[in-house]
Amino acid sequence: MNMIRVQLGERSYPITLGTGILPALPGLAARLGIPRQIAVVTDTRVAALHVRRLSALLRKEGCEVLEIVIARGERQKSLACANRIITRLLESHYSRRSALFAFGGGVVGDVTGFVAATFRRGIPLVQVPTTLLAQVESSIGGKTAVNHPLSKNAIGAYHQPSLVFSDTEFLATLPKREIISGVGEILKYGMLDRGIFAYLDRHIAAILAGDPSALREIILRCNRVKAKLIQDDEREERAGGGRAVLNLGHTVGHALEDLSRYRLRHGEAVVLGLRWELRLALAAGLTDKADGALFDDLLGRVPYHPSIGFIPRDRLVERLVALGASGGFVVPRKIGKVIVARDIPPSLIRSVSRAFRP
Numbered sequence: 001m002n003m004i005r006v007q008l009g010e011r012s013y014p015i016t017l018g019t020g021i022l023p024a025l026p027g028l029a030a031r032l033g034i035p036r037q038i039a040v041v042t043d044t045r046v047a048a049l050h051v052r053r054l055s056a057l058l059r060k061e062g063c064e065v066l067e068i069v070i071a072r073g074e075r076q077k078s079l080a081c082a083n084r085i086i087t088r089l090l091e092s093h094y095s096r097r098s099a100l101f102a103f104g105g106g107v108v109g110d111v112t113g114f115v116a117a118t119f120r121r122g123i124p125l126v127q128v129p130t131t132l133l134a135q136v137e138s139s140i141g142g143k144t145a146v147n148h149p150l151s152k153n154a155i156g157a158y159h160q161p162s163l164v165f166s167d168t169e170f171l172a173t174l175p176k177r178e179i180i181s182g183v184g185e186i187l188k189y190g191m192l193d194r195g196i197f198a199y200l201d202r203h204i205a206a207i208l209a210g211d212p213s214a215l216r217e218i219i220l221r222c223n224r225v226k227a228k229l230i231q232d233d234e235r236e237e238r239a240g241g242g243r244a245v246l247n248l249g250h251t252v253g254h255a256l257e258d259l260s261r262y263r264l265r266h267g268e269a270v271v272l273g274l275r276w277e278l279r280l281a282l283a284a285g286l287t288d289k290a291d292g293a294l295f296d297d298l299l300g301r302v303p304y305h306p307s308i309g310f311i312p313r314d315r316l317v318e319r320l321v322a323l324g325a326s327g328g329f330v331v332p333r334k335i336g337k338v339i340v341a342r343d344i345p346p347s348l349i350r351s352v353s354r355a356f357r358p
C-alpha cells in the first residue's frame with residue numbers, strides 16, 4: 001500500500017493507493033476519526049458491482065450505512081441531484097456529525113463533494129474513487145461543483161476530503177471507454193513532468209491495455225505531482241502557474257464537452273483538448289518544436305479519434321476565441337514546463353480551430 005500525504009495544515013489528508021486494499025478502509029477511517037454514521041453515494045453501475053461489499057465492511061466495523069444511488073452521467077452534476085441526496089440525508093436524520101463517502105467516478109465525487117461542502121455547512125468527505133480518471137485526478141484537490149445549464153462547474157466550493165482511498169482492483173471491471181477517459185488526464189501529467197512523460201513513452205500501450213501494475217505506477221506518479229501542486233496553491237490563486245497548470249487540455253476540453261452536450265466524456269474531451277491546445281501553441285510559436293513533436297507522437301498513440309462533426313464548428317471556434325481572451329489557454333512550453341497564454345491572437349485561434357481535426 002502506498003500513502004501520500006497532502007499537507008494543508010488542519011486540512012491535511014492521506015491518499016492511500018493499493019490493490020485489493022478495500023478491507024483496510026473502515027479501520028483507517030476509524031483511526032482518522034471519521035464519523036461512523038456514513039452515507040455512501042454511488043451510481044447505478046458501481047452499486048450493481050461493488051456497493052454491497054463496501055457497506056458490509058463498514059457495518060462490520062460498527063458503522064451505520066445509508067446507501068444513496070444516483071443515475072450515471074454528467075447530468076447528475078446538478079443542483080437537482082445534490083438536492084435529492086440532501087433530502088435522503090435529512091429523511092434519515094443525518095447531521096453535522098455524519099460523513100459522506102463518494103464511491104464511484106468523477107461525477108459521483110464532484111456532486112457528493114458538493115453536498116459534503118454544503119450540508120449543515122460542511123461534513124467530512126471520504127473519496128473512494130473507482131475509475132481511472134477519479135483515481136488519477138478528480139478525487140484529489142478539494143474542488144467540488146455541480147453544473148449550471150449555462151456553465152460547467154459553475155456552482156461549487158473548495159472542500160478537501162478527509163481521506164482519498166484508491167483501490168486499483170476496481171479498475172479491472174472498467175469499460176474501455178473509461179480507460180481512455182482516465183488516460184486523458186494521465187497524458188496531461190506527461191506534459192507537466194518529465195519523469196511521467198518518459199514512463200508514458202515506454203508504457204502507454206500497457207496502460208491502455210489495462211495492465212494492473214502499469215496503472216498502479218502511473219496513478220502513484222500522477223498523485224505525487226498533484227499533491228504537491230495542491231499543497232503549493234490550494235485555491236488556484238497563484239498567478240501564471242500553481243495548480244492552474246492542471247487545466248492543460250481543459251479549456252478546449254470543457255468547450256467540447258459542453259457543445260457536445262456531454263456526449264463526449266470529460267477525459268475523452270481532454271484527450272482532444274490536449275491535441276488542440278498543442279496545435280495552437282505550436283502555431284503560436286510557444287512550444288519547443290522537438291518536445292512538441294514528442295508530445296504529439298504520444299498523443300497520437302492513443303486510439304481515440306471520434307467524429308466530432310456533430311459539434312457546430314462555428315460556435316466552437318467563437319467559444320475558443322472568447323476563452324482565449326478571458327482566461328487564456330494553458331499551453332506547454334516544453335515537457336515539464338507549462339504556462340498560461342493569454343495573448344494568442346484571435347485570428348490564429350480562428351484559423352487553427354476552423355481546420356483542425358483532432
Ligand code: GLY
Pocket residue numbers: 137138139140141142143144
Ligand atoms: N476535485 C478535483 C480537484 O480539486 O482538482
